Amino acid sequence: MPPGPWGLPFIGVGLKVNADAPHLTFTEWNKKYGDIASFTIFGTKFVTIRSDTALREAFVNKQDQISGKFTIHVNQNRTKKKQKPKKLQLGRF
Numbered sequence: 001m002p003p004g005p006w007g008l009p010f011i012g013v014g015l016k017v018n019a020d021a022p023h024l025t026f027t028e029w030n031k032k033y034g035d036i037a038s039f040t041i042f043g044t045k046f047v048t049i050r051s052d053t054a055l056r057e058a059f060v061n062k063q064d065q066i067s068g069k070f071t072i073h074v075n076q077n078r079t080k081k082k083q084k085p086k087k088l089q090l091g092r093f
Contacts, residue, residue, distance in 0.1 A: 002047060004038040005029055012040035 007013035018025045026048045029037045035054035038047045049055045 001038040001045065002036040003033045005033070007040055010043060012042060012044075014041040017041065 005013050005016065007016070016025065026037075027050070029039065030048055030050035035051045036047060036049050036058070038045060040046070049058060
């Protein structure tokens with residue numbers, strides 16, 4: 001797993017995430033730990049990818065390492081409108 005913040009057993013980093021704006025917390029972690037960061041919240045592992053370059057690297061060059069079922073949440077907070085993040089289901093490449 002990529003580097004990321006340490007959390008408490010079972011809870012993980014759940015208490016460290018800003019509930020009103022979690023994307024801001026994830027952005028800070030990416031600044032601290034790099035373009036790809038990982039963390040656990042209540043037993044679920046998450047990975048955030050900050051840059052287009054890292055995203056391309058993960059999904060094109062290393063697709064054999066990440067293939068399988070997982071969920072992607074696309075952060076739409078670059079616009080001023082409040083929108084729910086898009087949820088994509090991906091399978092094997």
